Amino acid sequence: SMVVSRDSGGGSSSGTKHYVDNSANRSLGRVGLPYGACGEEVRVYKDNPFNRKLGRVGLPIGAAVKSKSGSLELKLYADNPENRRLGRAGFPLGSRPKGSFSGSKRTYCDNYLNRQLGRVGKELGTEPVTCSKETEWLHKAYIRYRENPDEDIDYRNLPALPEEVEEDAIEKLMHLINRLQIEREWRETEKQTKPVPKTSDDLLSYSGPILEFSDIKLGKIIGRGGFGVVHYGKYKDSVVAVKKLHVMRVSKRRQKEFIDEVNILSKLDNPFIVKFIGACTTTPDLCIVLEYMQMSLHEALHVDCADLADFTDGDRLMMITQTLAGLEYLHEKKVAHCDIKSRNVLIDHDGEKFTVAKLTDFGLSMMKNETETSQSSNSELVRHIGTPRYSSPEVLRGELMNLDQMKMSDMYSYGLVVFEIVCEEEPFPNLSTAQLRTQVGEKNMYPIFPDDIHPNVHLAAKLLGCWDRKPEKRPTATDFLKVMNRISCVYEKLD
Structure with missing residues (x-):
């Protein structure tokens, strides 16, 4: 010392x-x-x-x-x-x-949710709301690393994890640590005008979808999925995210899924959809280059909450409105996302506060082809698609679904994300996939707002509509957005 x-x-x-x-x-x-x-x-x-x-x-x-x-x-x-x-x-x-x-540690600010939860003034991140065991473990391990980055993490002192999720949780922790190290290096060593890594404005307006893999510089891995891994990267001297397929697993089916995703992304251009910059389409270097965003909504709410001052009421309203506008745009383009969840909502901040939320990950999405007629547009059928915890009852039941039906399933999933934003609770945190199929798929269980949280009555009504057992009775994204544009706060101000 x-x-x-x-x-x-x-x-x-x-x-x-x-x-x-x-x-x-x-x-x-x-x-x-x-x-x-x-x-x-x-x-x-x-x-x-x-x-x-x-x-x-x-x-x-x-x-x-x-x-x-x-x-x-x-x-x-x-x-x-x-x-x-x-x-x-x-x-x-x-x-x-x-x-x-940077002075004293950040604390929960004085807003409606924090007052209701009795945590105003307490250290940020110390009083998270209900979440799954995996998320709780991830939060505690990550915060421990943030506080002592030079010390090895003693996993024995963390909550026990079910064996089937332990490896995945540790890998997610490593990706979060990689992202944190990337952002610290950015702040400390690069002569940048922005406090956090962001894709340049010039590149965001770039319209050359076919890229040379040799022009892309891959950095640390910051995410993983069934498709492969997501790297922090550089392209044209700008920060990007690079979604790269597993080199050894590029089957004909996966190549088709890759091409389908590129086709969907290349047709999307909306401020609340993560920007598609281009793709490498030559095997074995199949990859998609996207706008770099700071973190997922899931990480911001449940894992890395100390990195931001916690969200204000206005932030939450903006977050809901922006992602809803992105979803409306998708549905108008005849695209069903098919995997709406808080991990697929990415957010940006300026080093201190929230700035924008965008939808991402269209690997499972369905889209009507240009040549299809209105009679044939729903010819493709899918089942068991998406993430079980955020899936609609009909998806959990394994029903065959067409594009229009999947759009209404998107609305069910989106309602769960809004619930998560409003209450900071993960939906159904302790239910297994089998239990979800029974409780949600068969018995139509849906989230209940805690007694001390009072969402805006118009917002609450739309959420209940999103969870209607009959998909045709759920609001469309346009219906929901009209309501959000008329309200000024996500909570009822009760005295």
């Missing part, structure tokens, strides 16, 4: 520790300051033969890295708006972590 002295002025020990005069403390500008005055203690390279040889003893860990050539590279915080604001531009990398200089 950092060497300190004990002040014993006047012959009597006051017990006050001060930073001593050494190279590390001089580089940090804190010689003589009371110990702890500059925030959390900074971890430094230990005094051992290897570090002495590299000349980095006492420097903050991460600030002096051995390069491939064997020489020592001293890394500094770049001179950019974020680092100037934090007063660390030009200082050794790692010496002034953001958390150490």
Whole structure:
């Protein structure tokens, strides 16, 4: 740890520790300051033969890295708006972590939901609402990593997980950690004008759908699905997300699904649909390049909530309205999403607060072909499609469904996402797939609002409509959006 002295002025020990005069403390500008005055203690390279040889003893860990050539590279915080604001531009990398200089920890703000849950003023992320065991585990493990990124995570001290989801949960944690590391590196080392990685405006207006794989730079994996993995990447010097298929699993059926998804994405252009930039269509490098977004709605609500000040009432209203506008656009384009869930809603923020929400992942979507007539447009039939926890009763029952029926199934799933936004509860968190088929599929179970949460009556009525057992009675996205455009808050203001 950092060497300190004990002040014993006047012959009597006051017990006050001060930073001593050494190279590390001089580089940090804190010689003589009371110990702890500059925030959390900074971890430094230990005094051992290897570090002495590299000349980095006492420097903050991460600030002096051995390069491939064997020489020592001293890394500094770049001179950019974020680092100037934090007063660390030009200082050794790692010496002034953001958390150490950003003041007190963030707390739940004073809004309707937090007042009803009795958590106003408490540390953000410490009082999550009902969620599944996997999500609870993911939240606790991730927060533990955020607080101590240099320490190994002791899984023994986390809640036990069912064996069948443990491997998947650990993999999701690794993807979240990769994303966090990417964003920290962005803030600390790149001369950027934005505090978080974003796809450039020029690239968002790019209209060349066929890309050369050699022009894409793949970074860390930030997600995974049945199709393959999602990488953080670079294209034309801009940040992107790259959805790449499994190299060894590109069957003819999967190639067709890939082409279908590209065809759907290439026809979509809406501010509330994640922007399609292009695709590589040559095997084995099949991939889709998309706009990079900060995180999923699921992560923001249940896992990484400390990264944002919690959502205001206005944020929640905007989130519902934006995603609903995206869904209306899809349905007008004769596309059924078929897998609406909070993980498939991506959000952006500006480093502090929410800015936009968009729909993503059209790998399971259905679309009417240009050549189909109105009589043949519903000829394709599907069953058991989507994610069980967010599936409509008819999907859980395994009914064969056409495009129009799947659009109404989208509305059921969307109602569950809105419930999640309003209450911060996952739908049916403790039901297995078999239980979902019985309770939701056969008995028409739907979420119940907690006694202390009172959603706007018009919003609540539309949600109940979304969960109607008869799909034809559910509101369309257009019907729902008309209601949302007339209300000013997602909650009833009860005195």
